[in-house]
Amino acid sequence: MGTTILALLAVVLFFTIIFFVAKASELSSIGKDANEEMESTSNLQGKLLFAFLILGLGAVAWSFFELGPRMLPQAASEHGVLIDDMFNITTVVAMLVFVLTHIALLSFAYMYRYRRDKQAYFFPHSNKLEMIWTVIPAIVLTFLVFRGISAWNQIFDFEKLEGNTEVLKFEATAKQFGWILRYPGPDGEFGNRIIDSEHINQMNELGIDWEDKNSHDDFFADEIVLVKGKPTIVKLGAQDVLHGFYLPHFRVKMDCVPGMPTQFMFTPAYTTQEYQALLSTKKYWQQINPETGNPKWQDFTFELACTELCGKSHFAMQKVVRVVTQEEYDKWVIEKNRSYYYSVINPDASPELVEVAPVELVVDSLLEVVDSTLMEVVAAH
Amino acid sequence: MSEVTAHHDLEHGAHHDDHHESSWLTTYIFSQDHKMIAKQFLVTGIFWAFIGGLLSLFFRLQLAWPNETFPILESLLGSWAEGGKLSNEFYYALVTMHGTILVFFVLTAGLSGTFANFLIPLQIGARDMASPLMNMLSYWFFFAASVVLFLSFFIQTGPASGGWTAYPPLNGMRDIAINKGSGLGFDMWIGSMTLFIVGSTLGSLNYVATVINMRTKGMSFTKMPLVIWALMFTAVLGILAFPALLAACGLLEFDRLLGTSFYLNNIVINGDLQAYKGGSPLIFQHLFWFLGHPEVYIIIFPAMGIVSEVLSVHAKKPVFGYKAMILSLGAILVIGFFVWAHHMFVTGMSPTIGKVFVIFTLLIAIPSAIKVFNWITTIWRGNLRFTPPMMFAIGFVSLFISGGITGIHLGNSTIDIQLHDSYFVVGHFHIVMGVAAFFGMWAGVYQWFPKMFGRFMNPTLGYIHFWGSIIGGYMVFFPMHFMAGVPRRYYAFDQFQSFNNFTDVNVFMTLAAFLVFAAQIVFLINFFYSMFKGKEMTEDNLNPWGANTLEWTTSVHPGHGNWEGDLPEVHRWPYDYSTNGKEINPQNMPLGEGEEAH
Numbered sequence: 001m002g003t004t005i006l007a008l009l010a011v012v013l014f015f016t017i018i019f020f021v022a023k024a025s026e027l028s029s030i031g032k033d034a035n036e037e038m039e040s041t042s043n044l045q046g047k048l049l050f051a052f053l054i055l056g057l058g059a060v061a062w063s064f065f066e067l068g069p070r071m072l073p074q075a076a077s078e079h080g081v082l083i084d085d086m087f088n089i090t091t092v093v094a095m096l097v098f099v100l101t102h103i104a105l106l107s108f109a110y111m112y113r114y115r116r117d118k119q120a121y122f123f124p125h126s127n128k129l130e131m132i133w134t135v136i137p138a139i140v141l142t143f144l145v146f147r148g149i150s151a152w153n154q155i156f157d158f159e160k161l162e163g164n165t166e167v168l169k170f171e172a173t174a175k176q177f178g179w180i181l182r183y184p185g186p187d188g189e190f191g192n193r194i195i196d197s198e199h200i201n202q203m204n205e206l207g208i209d210w211e212d213k214n215s216h217d218d219f220f221a222d223e224i225v226l227v228k229g230k231p232t233i234v235k236l237g238a239q240d241v242l243h244g245f246y247l248p249h250f251r252v253k254m255d256c257v258p259g260m261p262t263q264f265m266f267t268p269a270y271t272t273q274e275y276q277a278l279l280s281t282k283k284y285w286q287q288i289n290p291e292t293g294n295p296k297w298q299d300f301t302f303e304l305a306c307t308e309l310c311g312k313s314h315f316a317m318q319k320v321v322r323v324v325t326q327e328e329y330d331k332w333v334i335e336k337n338r339s340y341y342y343s344v345i346n347p348d349a350s351p352e353l354v355e356v357a358p359v360e361l362v363v364d365s366l367l368e369v370v371d372s373t374l375m376e377v378v379a380a381h
Numbered sequence: 382m383s384e385v386t387a388h389h390d391l392e393h394g395a396h397h398d399d400h401h402e403s404s405w406l407t408t409y410i411f412s413q414d415h416k417m418i419a420k421q422f423l424v425t426g427i428f429w430a431f432i433g434g435l436l437s438l439f440f441r442l443q444l445a446w447p448n449e450t451f452p453i454l455e456s457l458l459g460s461w462a463e464g465g466k467l468s469n470e471f472y473y474a475l476v477t478m479h480g481t482i483l484v485f486f487v488l489t490a491g492l493s494g495t496f497a498n499f500l501i502p503l504q505i506g507a508r509d510m511a512s513p514l515m516n517m518l519s520y521w522f523f524f525a526a527s528v529v530l531f532l533s534f535f536i537q538t539g540p541a542s543g544g545w546t547a548y549p550p551l552n553g554m555r556d557i558a559i560n561k562g563s564g565l566g567f568d569m570w571i572g573s574m575t576l577f578i579v580g581s582t583l584g585s586l587n588y589v590a591t592v593i594n595m596r597t598k599g600m601s602f603t604k605m606p607l608v609i610w611a612l613m614f615t616a617v618l619g620i621l622a623f624p625a626l627l628a629a630c631g632l633l634e635f636d637r638l639l640g641t642s643f644y645l646n647n648i649v650i651n652g653d654l655q656a657y658k659g660g661s662p663l664i665f666q667h668l669f670w671f672l673g674h675p676e677v678y679i680i681i682f683p684a685m686g687i688v689s690e691v692l693s694v695h696a697k698k699p700v701f702g703y704k705a706m707i708l709s710l711g712a713i714l715v716i717g718f719f720v721w722a723h724h725m726f727v728t729g730m731s732p733t734i735g736k737v738f739v740i741f742t743l744l745i746a747i748p749s750a751i752k753v754f755n756w757i758t759t760i761w762r763g764n765l766r767f768t769p770p771m772m773f774a775i776g777f778v779s780l781f782i783s784g785g786i787t788g789i790h791l792g793n794s795t796i797d798i799q800l801h802d803s804y805f806v807v808g809h810f811h812i813v814m815g816v817a818a819f820f821g822m823w824a825g826v827y828q829w830f831p832k833m834f835g836r837f838m839n840p841t842l843g844y845i846h847f848w849g850s851i852i853g854g855y856m857v858f859f860p861m862h863f864m865a866g867v868p869r870r871y872y873a874f875d876q877f878q879s880f881n882n883f884t885d886v887n888v889f890m891t892l893a894a895f896l897v898f899a900a901q902i903v904f905l906i907n908f909f910y911s912m913f914k915g916k917e918m919t920e921d922n923l924n925p926w927g928a929n930t931l932e933w934t935t936s937v938h939p940g941h942g943n944w945e946g947d948l949p950e951v952h953r954w955p956y957d958y959s960t961n962g963k964e965i966n967p968q969n970m971p972l973g974e975g976e977e978a979h
């Protein structure tokens with residue numbers, strides 16, 4: 001309490017002193033020649049503005065070095081490179097404009113600060129100049145729009161994956177405050193969801209239709225596992241309010257909207273391990289994380305976050321994302337091996353009863369794992 | 382064109398004061414004098430700016446030191462900061478109220494309410510607004526809106542906390558289990574906004590009517606000061622855009638109270654399917670941003686107008702490209718209505734529609750660029766008097782550039798995938814709109830304070846205010862661009878290692894925020910002290926800045942009716958500086974022999 005009062009007093013004292021100093025300077029200027037006064041003030045402020053230009057540009061440059069390395073590292077997805085390129089090109093253009101206009105603005109301020117013996121130059125307009133600075137921005141912006149839209153077209157060209165069976169699909173449904181992650185299982189098809197109060201209940205928040213055999217091998221995960229180089233479509237939805245599905249490193253962001261499905265398509269370009277290795281070459285990421293004692297890159301994981309304000313714990317909707325090779329993925333799917341249907345909904349049924357592909361596929365992929373291990377063994381000899 | 386004289390005989394208004402008993406109540410409270418109403422808007426705006434700024438300090442504390450406790454917070458905020466730590470629920474309430482207050486109550490009502498009221502009649506040579514009564518009502522609706530919003534801080538579930546954008550379904554269901562602020566707090570938010578929109582519409586209609594009909598003899602449209610053009614366009618924007626928000630809020634309240642489903646569909650709460658069917662949250666977003674984007678121009682136009690005026694007066698040089706300045710404002714006004722969905726690129730809207738909005742959004746950067754280049758050319762080879770208003774005007778140009786260029790990133794939907802709802806956006810709009818518009822407002826306050834109160838503000842305190850604000854403002858918001866991958870509206874970042882690289886930067890930004898706040902205290906002291914005790918303006922120095930415009934032809938304390946005798950007649954445009962052998966050539970000065978009107 002005592003310190004609070006002291007601090008308050010100090011603050012009051014601080015402002016009082018400023019006030020009296022300022023007041024004194026006002027009083028001392030009484031009787032002086034107003035033009036002379038204006039000349040010396042403008043001289044001082046003009047110089048300060050110039051100093052502000054120099055120091056400001058210095059600070060901006062410094063911040064690029066100091067803060068730049070802390071930005072998200074390079075894109076970990078294929079389309080992410082398009083976004084980053086666009087960002088960088090635009091930043092170069094923007095910084096050019098920023099620097100040039102500031103040099104002009106603030107050095108003019110300095111150069112043309114008030115002098116009693118001078119007169120301003122009457123220069124009301126010039127069609128030529130105005131033409132120039134209409135046309136140049138127009139050209140630059142047209143270029144940026146074209147590049148931007150062509151990248152945008154590629155990013156949202158869902159048709160390019162049509163008929164492609166090699167696509168990894170998963171579903172992320174957001175709710176306060178977490179994610180329901182559903183994988184279609186080995187058959188690659190999600191079970192149907194039926195939105196009515198018969199199907200939706202606390203045991204079945206998504207309203208999955210257990211009559212639909214496609215649902216029988218679907219499983220829930222509590223991390224997102226992706227395959228390097230494999231086109232991925234994430235089907236998005238929300239239960240209660242808006243949420244945002246954001247994979248920072250993959251440059252993936254799309255809102256999750258109750259009652260309206262959305263989706264995003266991307267292809268991971270590195271496995272988590274490869275990405276870590278990449279970071280390990282960067283100075284910033286070699287720093288030791290004080291909490292774990294490891295270099296930062298070693299603790300690195302990809303993450304999923306929420307980017308649409310969804311209530312009090314919006315800031316805490318984290319999930320880990322892992323990118324692995326196809327073999328590791330297949331192994332993960334098998335290890336998961338607990339389709340919700342057989343473990344919870346209908347534990348008495350046995351998986352063999354299902355005619356559809358799952359079991360075969362499971363066996364197939366198991367064989368593949370065995371195969372590739374064998375190959376490695378062979379190769380090793 | 383320049384011969385147009387929309388002159389109206391308003392002589393009956395000349396001795397307005399004589400016809401009415403003017404009591405203290407009708408002079409200071411229920412005044413119909415546009416100058417008093419302007420001051421009411423200004424003081425109310427300053428009050429809200431103080432509150433809004435204070436709120437930001439509270440949540441900046443949380444962002445800088447998420448794991449510390451500040452006992453003083455508990456004594457100030459009680460159960461909202463139990464143990465001296467802001468609760469996450471109240472954090473979101475603070476952020477929501479901060480945005481609402483600053484965007485609407487300060488930078489809309491406080492800014493255009495003050496300067497449209499003060500400057501329009503004085504600069505076009507009118508005795509008052511077209512409808513002084515409507516004008517008074519416009520303030521009192523704003524006042525009522527302020528009371529409702531203020532009271533919402535004191536209800537048990539606290540004020541609205543679902544963001545200043547008020548998106549449903551978070552704000553669309555009246556259920557405090559979903560969001561504490563979505564109960565009564567949000568009803569009050571809607572109530573307050575409704576009153577606000579009524580007030581703003583009354584004011585705007587009045588401003589437009591006044592500019593069109595009540596210009597004095599000789600004041601053709603092309604002789605109007607740019608600030609009047611800007612204020613009139615602001616009013617047009619408001620008239621066309623705010624009704625969309627009113628409609629959006631109305632439907633939202635239907636959903637909340639009557640169980641309709643305009644914005645809601647298939648909501649599941651704890652495994653329980655709600656009865657809402659068939660609506661879409663995106664409809665709200667479209668309606669909201671149909672106001673929301675023009676709203677950013679409602680905020681920046683008055684500032685642009687003020688800055689054009691101030692630069693030219695203190696450079697003693699005409700605004701460069703007067704017509705281009707008007708046309709670019711007009712272009713922004715029109716295009717500004719076709720860019721709203723750039724706030725929605727990744728909200729699930731069709732990517733095809735997104736492309737249209739990319740084109741319009743980047744198109745709008747062209748008139749913005751023209752304005753910047755013209756301002757810079759205005760000071761080129763001027764004779765620049767660095768008075769406090771001039772400093773703020775130059776600061777405005779700097780800020781508008783710095784914040785505008787990042788609009789080019791955001792307007793390109795491809796880049797916006799990554800940047801949407803990140804700190805990059807926070808940096809962008811705080812610089813281009815928040816700080817820049819404040820600079821415009823301060824430039825205006827320092828410029829017209831002598832006309833408002835017949836006294837001067839202390840310049841030294843003005844410079845301290847300026848330097849503290851511009852240095853501090855940049856230190857708070859520039860580093861945010863590097864947090865381009867960090868989501869906004871996060872109470873803490875420790876849940877994610879991806880976003881945890883900026884701990885010390887957050888501390889830095891918070892300290893800078895305190896610096897900015899301290900500079901504002903300096904301003905407050907200066908403002909209120911000078912109002913009563915500042916250096917007096919005298920009859921022999923009626924035009925202290927040496928301006929050409931008509932407001933400086935009135936007496937030190939102009940009465941209701943503004944000019945004691947006849948209304949001034951206008952002979953020239955407002956920017957005849959440093960020509961004709963003289964530094965200033967006031968608008969009411971007849972053309973010299975052989976001189977041609979500009």
Ligand code: HEM
Binds near residue numbers: 787789797814
């Ligand atoms: C060069 C012109 C400009 C362009 C191209 C531009 C573009 C954008 C875009 C695309 C966004 C949405 C970003 C996102 O949420 O992902 C945005 C946000 C915003 N802009 Fe601008 N902008 C420009 C100028 C301005 C001006 C002049 C103002 C205000 C005076 C302004 C105020 C805002 C505000 C308040 C937001 C954030 C609203 C919110 O989400 O809470 N912008 N801008």
Ligand SMILES: [Cu+2]
Binds near residue numbers: 243314315317
């Ligand atoms: Cu969220």
Ligand SMILES: [Cu+2]
Binds near residue numbers: 673674677721723724
């Ligand atoms: Cu916008």
